[in-house]
């Protein structure tokens with residue numbers, strides 16, 4: 001099986017079904033960090049940093065990947081952490097793209 005971090009986000013036409021909990025659990029096992037699932041619609045992880053400068057630099061790197069993959073997380077930048085939330089808006093839930101992005105962000 002290809003590693004998630006090596007996959008590319010595929011354009012989502014909005015026709016696919018959001019992932020259900022069993023598949024979500026399987027994808028979670030493939031992530032390096034311990035992402036939390038919210039309502040089976042969003043995954044979230046809070047990345048800790050030493051200071052605001054590092055938080056900002058991380059957020060910029062996440063933005064770079066998001067633009068490259070055309071899949072965009074919600075980011076909340078704090079003094080010493082960045083909260084990352086991923087969901088596929090087009091289907092109102094989780095798709096493989098969210099886990100591909102999470103895997104790439106885990107590698108930063």
Ligand SMILES: C[C@H](O)[C@H](O)[C@H]1CNC2=NC(N)=NC(=O)C2=N1
Pocket residue numbers: 011012070071072073086087088089090091
């Ligand atoms: C056309 C383009 O692929 C879509 O608008 C993308 C852009 N980024 C996106 N990001 C996220 N998180 N969900 C989406 O459904 C989404 N759609």
